[in-house]
Every structure is written in structure tokens, then in C-alpha cells.
Amino acid sequence: MSKSISSGNLKTGSGYRASGKDLIGEIIVLIIAAGLIFFFGQKTRIMSISIVLIILARFLILNRKGDWIFFLLGLFLGGGNDLISMYKGVYYYLPGTFLSLPIPAWMLLFWGEIFIFFRKLCRFGPFIGELPGFRRLIDLPLALDFLVAIIYRMVIYRLASRSWLPDAIFAGILIIRLLLAPPKTNERKLMLTILILGPLYEIFLIRSGLYVYQTGVVFGMPLWLIVYWVFIIRFLKAVFDRVEFYLTPRRG
Numbered sequence: 002m003s004k005s006i007s008s009g010n011l012k013t014g015s016g017y018r019a020s021g022k023d024l025i026g027e028i029i030v031l032i033i034a035a036g037l038i039f040f041f042g043q044k045t046r047i048m049s050i051s052i053v054l055i056i057l058a059r060f061l062i063l064n065r066k067g068d069w070i071f072f073l074l075g076l077f078l079g080g081g082n083d084l085i086s087m088y089k090g091v092y093y094y095l096p097g098t099f100l101s102l103p104i105p106a107w108m109l110l111f112w113g114e115i116f117i118f119f120r121k122l123c124r125f126g127p128f129i130g131e132l133p134g135f136r137r138l139i140d141l142p143l144a145l146d147f148l149v150a151i152i153y154r155m156v157i158y159r160l161a162s163r164s165w166l167p168d169a170i171f172a173g174i175l176i177i178r179l180l181l182a183p184p185k186t187n188e189r190k191l192m193l194t195i196l197i198l199g200p201l202y203e204i205f206l207i208r209s210g211l212y213v214y215q216t217g218v219v220f221g222m223p224l225w226l227i228v229y230w231v232f233i234i235r236f237l238k239a240v241f242d243r244v245e246f247y248l249t250p251r252r253g
Contacts, residue, residue: 016132016249017067019121026063027118030055034111035202039209043096045105052107056114067248068117071241075116080109089158092214116237123191123238124245130187135242142182146236149178153229162215168224175232184235191238192231199230 034055041047060068086092087103094104122128135143152174160167184192200222207213207221216223 016245017065017124018129019065019125021125023063023065024121024125026059027114027121030059030063030114031118031202034114035205035209038206038211042209042211045096045098045107048096048105049099049107052110056110059114059117067245068120070244070248071116071120072113074244075113075119076109079112079116080104083108083112085154086157089161090215091157091161092212094212095210119234119237120241122194123234123241128187128191128194128238130185135239135246138243142184143236143239145178145182146232146239149174149232150236153232157225164216164218165224167216168218168228171225171228171232175228178232188235188238192235195234196227196231199234200227203230 034052037048037051037055041051056072083104084102087094094108096105098105100106153171156167156170160170200219203222203226204220207217214221214223214226218224219227
């Protein structure tokens with residue numbers, strides 16, 4: 002059963018809010034990482050050392066309370082999805098690896114940083130919305146997102162090599178999902194922003210020779226991935242809002 006949560010348990014205006022400085026700091030980290038990938042992406046040992054140093058410096062300079070939780074979420078969820086997708090043949094990393102993994106080991110750490118960036122983006126200005134952002138631990142939008150995420154993975158694991166079919170299925174499912182539980186205004190703004198930023202960063206990594214998709218249409222990127230970016234950021238925000246709720250001090 003879902004658990005009711007009263008926003009009265011939170012202090013008025015409480016909860017982490019990312020400042021412009023916080024968000025810009027994470028963007029700079031991602032830009033530095035992108036530059037390293039462009040020049041040294043095929044040199045796994047250099048990249049591994051570089052990413053470790055970047056992550057350490059990032060936590061020393063930019064750390065905010067709870068960042069390490071989102072870093073671990075990225076490592077396990079983002080990195081885990083990468084591993085499974087590689088085993089299922091959705092895409093292939095081109096650089097070698099000196100560990101018995103199908104992806105460069107440094108990508109696991111990089112996923113941690115990506116999730117920290119997502120945290121800052123979701124908790125920034127026009128994207129944050131009302132706090133705590135939900136009334137039940139498991140509400141209809143989140144339940145639908147869990148279901149859609151499972152269906153998406155089942156579809157792409159089986160149809161990654163097919164052109165257009167997974168694109169059409171992904172788009173159709175997202176339309177139904179949004180009609181059943183329309184996103185809030187702040188969520189729509191967030192989805193539109195990631196629709197621009199996500200594919201641009203993805204295309205850069207693909208063109209830098211980091212990985213290759215079986216059915217790349219848009220500069221090496223499949224169309225279903227654009228749909229997935231729009232879907233996943235709202236899903237992640239819903240999850241992040243709940244994590245933030247439990248990180249926030251309560252009234253006595």
C-alpha cells in the first residue's frame with residue numbers, strides 16, 4: 002500500500018535547492034570530462050586516473066549534503082544499466098578495459114557524477130516545484146513510471162537491432178503515459194530542457210568514439226533514445242524528490 006506523507010512534516014521552504022553556482026559547477030565538471038573523453042577516450046588507463054581525480058576534486062570543491070547518495074545511485078543504477086545494456090547488445094563501448102567488464106571501469110564513476118548533475122538540475126529554480134513534490138510514497142505517476150521503465154527495457158533488449166519499431170513503441174508508450182498522468186508545469190520545463198541537453202551530450206560522446214548504437218539515426222543516436230531521455234528525467238525527479246524528503250530535517 003502507498004504511504005501518505007504530509008508536507009506539514011517539513012519546514013516551510015525546506016529541502017535542498019541548487020543555486021546557479023551549484024548547477025554551473027556540475028556543468029563544468031561534465032564539460033571537463035567531455036574534453037578528456039574527446040582526447041583520451043580510447044586510453045582507458047589515462048581516463049580511469051583522470052576521472053578518479055576529477056571526482057575527488059569535485060567532492061572537495063562542490064560537495065553538498067547528500068551528494069554521495071546520488072553518486073552511489075548513479076554508480077549502481079546508471080552503471081548497472083550500462084552493464085546490462087552491453088550484455089544485451091543495445092550498444093557497444095569502443096575503448097578497451099583492463100577489468101573483466103564490458104564497459105570501461107571509469108564509466109561507473111562517471112555515472113555517479115551524471116546523477117549528481119541530475120540532482121542539481123532537478124532541484125534548480127524553475128524545475129524544483131513544490132516541496133516535498135509528492136503526497137504518497139508510491140503515487141500514480143511514479144507507479145506508471147516504474148511500469149514504463151520495465152517495458153522500455155524489455156522492448157529495447159529484444160529490439161535494439163530493429164530500425165523504427167522500438168522508436169515507434171517508445172513514443173507511443175510515452176504519449177499514453179503522459180495522457181494518463183500529465184506532468185506538472187515544472188516537470189514539463191525539466192523534460193524540455195533535458196530534451197535539448199541530453200541528446201546533445203549523447204551525440205558528443207558518440208562522435209568522440211566512446212560507444213556505438215546498432216541503429217544510430219541522428220548523428221549515431223537512435224530515435225528511441227531521445228524519447229527515453231524525456232521519460233527518464235521525470236522518473237528520476239520523482240525518485241530524487243523522495244530521497245530529498247528523507248534527507249530534509251523534520252520539525253520536532
